[in-house]
Amino acid sequence: MDSILTLENIDKVYGSKIKTQVIFDLNLSFQPGTFNSIIGQSGSGKSTLLNIMGTLDKPTKGKVLVEGRDTGALKKNDLAKLRNEAIGFVFQFHYLLPEFTTLENILMPQWVKNKRIEPEIQRRAEELIEVVGLEKVKNNLATDMSGGQQQRAAIARALMNRPRILLADEPTGNLDSETSNSIYRLLKDINKEFQSTFIVITHDKKIAERTDRIIELKDGKVYTDVTQK
Amino acid sequence: MKFPFRIAWRFLKSGKGQTILILSGIAIGISVQVFIGLLIQGLQSSLVDSTIGNASQITVESQENNGEIFNYQEKEEVIGNNVEGITEMSPTLTLPAFISLEEEAESALIRGFDLEKAEGIYGFREKIITGRLPENSAEVAVGIGLAENLELEIGDTLEVFNFEGDQGEVVIAGFFDIGVTNLNESWIVSEIETAQSIFQRDSITAIEIQVEKVFEADRIGEEVQALLDDDVKVTNWKDANQDLLSGLQGQDISSIMIQIFVVVAVVLGISSVLAISVLQRSKQIGILKAMGVNDRSASLIFLFQGLILGIIGGFIGIALGLGLSYSFMIFATNPDGSPVVEIVINYNFIALSFLIAVAASTLAALIPAKKSSKLQPIEVIRNG
Ligand SMILES: Nc1ncnc2c1ncn2[C@@H]1O[C@H](COP(=O)(O)OP(=O)(O)OP(=O)(O)O)[C@@H](O)[C@H]1O
Numbered sequence: 256m257d258s259i260l261t262l263e264n265i266d267k268v269y270g271s272k273i274k275t276q277v278i279f280d281l282n283l284s285f286q287p288g289t290f291n292s293i294i295g296q297s298g299s300g301k302s303t304l305l306n307i308m309g310t311l312d313k314p315t316k317g318k319v320l321v322e323g324r325d326t327g328a329l330k331k332n333d334l335a336k337l338r339n340e341a342i343g344f345v346f347q348f349h350y351l352l353p354e355f356t357t358l359e360n361i362l363m364p365q366w367v368k369n370k371r372i373e374p375e376i377q378r379r380a381e382e383l384i385e386v387v388g389l390e391k392v393k394n395n396l397a398t399d400m401s402g403g404q405q406q407r408a409a410i411a412r413a414l415m416n417r418p419r420i421l422l423a424d425e426p427t428g429n430l431d432s433e434t435s436n437s438i439y440r441l442l443k444d445i446n447k448e449f450q451s452t453f454i455v456i457t458h459d460k461k462i463a464e465r466t467d468r469i470i471e472l473k474d475g476k477v478y479t480d481v482t483q484k
Numbered sequence: 485m486k487f488p489f490r491i492a493w494r495f496l497k498s499g500k501g502q503t504i505l506i507l508s509g510i511a512i513g514i515s516v517q518v519f520i521g522l523l524i525q526g527l528q529s530s531l532v533d534s535t536i537g538n539a540s541q542i543t544v545e546s547q548e549n550n551g552e553i554f555n556y557q558e559k560e561e562v563i564g565n566n567v568e569g570i571t572e573m574s575p576t577l578t579l580p581a582f583i584s585l586e587e588e589a590e591s592a593l594i595r596g597f598d599l600e601k602a603e604g605i606y607g608f609r610e611k612i613i614t615g616r617l618p619e620n621s622a623e624v625a626v627g628i629g630l631a632e633n634l635e636l637e638i639g640d641t642l643e644v645f646n647f648e649g650d651q652g653e654v655v656i657a658g659f660f661d662i663g664v665t666n667l668n669e670s671w672i673v674s675e676i677e678t679a680q681s682i683f684q685r686d687s688i689t690a691i692e693i694q695v696e697k698v699f700e701a702d703r704i705g706e707e708v709q710a711l712l713d714d715d716v717k718v719t720n721w722k723d724a725n726q727d728l729l730s731g732l733q734g735q736d737i738s739s740i741m742i743q744i745f746v747v748v749a750v751v752l753g754i755s756s757v758l759a760i761s762v763l764q765r766s767k768q769i770g771i772l773k774a775m776g777v778n779d780r781s782a783s784l785i786f787l788f789q790g791l792i793l794g795i796i797g798g799f800i801g802i803a804l805g806l807g808l809s810y811s812f813m814i815f816a817t818n819p820d821g822s823p824v825v826e827i828v829i830n831y832n833f834i835a836l837s838f839l840i841a842v843a844a845s846t847l848a849a850l851i852p853a854k855k856s857s858k859l860q861p862i863e864v865i866r867n868g
């Protein structure tokens with residue numbers, strides 16, 4: 256099967272005066288529909304790598320191919336469009352817009368397209384709200400929700416445009432273990448249902464063990480890469 | 485376009501304190517700008533009006549001093565048919581003379597008018613304070629100052645004469661006060677025929693003209709001159725009132741300076757508050773960009789905020805400015821109750837002020853918009 260996301264010989268060097276290289280000649284590729292986890296010690300380069308995969312950051316050297324397209328060759332606007340259509344993000348912090356309600360935040364990736372919201376899209380948003388269990392607070396402002404609810408809203412938002420790739424950086428890092436478990440169960444279900452590719456950074460070995468593939472980073476290199484049945 | 489507008493609107497709505505702050509800044513600035521503009525315009529037009537509102541603005545005279553103009557009806561017709569923008573035209577036979585009542589003699593200016601036509605320029609009818617305007621020949625109205633100096637009364641017969649030997653007798657029909665002391669002390673107004681019979685001629689000395697646009701008097705004057713022979717000369721009020729004109733110009737410049745500084749202060753104010761709002765909202769901008777909002781839309785979010793603030797602030801500002809102007813007219817009054825300055829609503833000026841409010845606010849949003857456009861999502865996401 257063709258890989259949906261490929262990293263070729265990625266280097267990342269931070270700083271211009273004092274240079275610190277944090278990713279070293281890294282190669283990885285991901286198969287469509289799989290649930291991948293990235294683990295590794297703090298400072299091993301996980302977030303750096305994920306941001307490069309999501310085209311939010313540029314590698315110092317090497318190529319990032321999304322669905323076969325070299326993102327380094329894309330113009331800024333096309334890159335923005337690609338992110339809107341193909342990639343969903345969940346970060347440790349929810350980054351919901353406090354000026355908008357939960358439902359509006361979830362619809363936001365559609366609004367960005369600047370088109371009329373068709374009834375079908377509206378229905379999809381309502382469905383997502385149900386999937387993440389936020390029916391009761393859907394008209395609350397994003398600030399008027401608990402941390403777990405906010406994170407679930409952020410997940411629903413990331414899924415709104417049916418992205419082929421969902422990138423998550425410690426999505427439950429701020430949550431208690433019970434909430435965290437329920438969110439991973441949710442992610443797992445969504446992964447099955449929508450057949451999108453998940454790449455999730457986590458600290459939690461137990462959670463990683465429940466995914467299809469565990470990639471461990473160490474000092475900016477792939478240390479182990481285990482695909483489980 | 486819809487997306488950035490939607491976000492802009494919501495940002496403004498949810499940042500109420502800030503929005504109200506900026507709106508009051510724009511509104512106060514524009515209201516001051518409108519008020520000062522209208523006040524100065526009102527001041528100037530009342531100044532111009534009091535100077536030349538009741539006077540000849542373009543005068544057709546003979547090249548010689550007190551020289552004669554013949555066939556004046558013909559000339560009036562030529563001018564009236566060919567020159568645009570003339571509101572009043574009145575022939576006059578005006579000559580200096582002496583008047584005497586019993587022993588006392590005094591120099592005076594005999595002003596023979598076609599009173600019907602002269603009414604449009606001088607408004608004598610309203611200025612008669614006792615008696616009435618002259619009706620038949622040999623009747624005159626006398627300036628109140630002159631009347632007091634000579635202790636004249638209605639019905640008195642005056643003798644009029646000059647050194648050329650012209651002379652006649654006239655009866656006083658009324659006294660007028662035209663508001664200017666030295667005219668009140670010298671003018672004697674009659675029908676043109678009365679003056680013609682005293683001075684024994686059927687010519688006149690001048691055609692007096694008023695125009696719609698007083699500041700174009702010089703241009704219109706040239707048009708009039710071009711229609712007539714070289715034996716007449718055409719003068720206009722601007723030539724004789726250079727001091728007034730440069731005074732007005734100075735006022736114009738200082739009024740414009742004040743308005744510019746007010747607008748600049750408004751721009752700086754909005755700009756800094758909006759710049760802060762970009763900083764405060766960098767998380768939102770960052771995540772929107774991660775979601776696929778391009779740089780142009782990200783900057784439009786702030787440009788639209790400027791635009792919306794400008795439109796609303798402009799409206800409020802103009803309303804306030806008009807309110808200020810009206811209250812100024814109501815509360816700043818002369819002892820007789822008339823306003824110190826008659827303020828006239830100049831729609832073009834108001835529309836211009838509105839445009840300035842909108843343009844200035846949008847301009848003020850440029851730097852914040854640029855900031856928003858430049859913001860990299862990674863900066864926000866990396867630093868939480
Ligand atoms: N903007 C930056 N400038 C310089 N160095 C940076 C910058 N961002 C990250 N680094 C360094 O790069 C290395 C990798 O950072 P990264 O955030 O990718 O680690 P991580 O694996 O996500 O760690 P954590 O588990 O703590 O989130 C670290 O040593 C960090 O200090």
Ligand SMILES: [Mg+2]
Nearest residue numbers: 301302303424
């Ligand atoms: Mg990290």
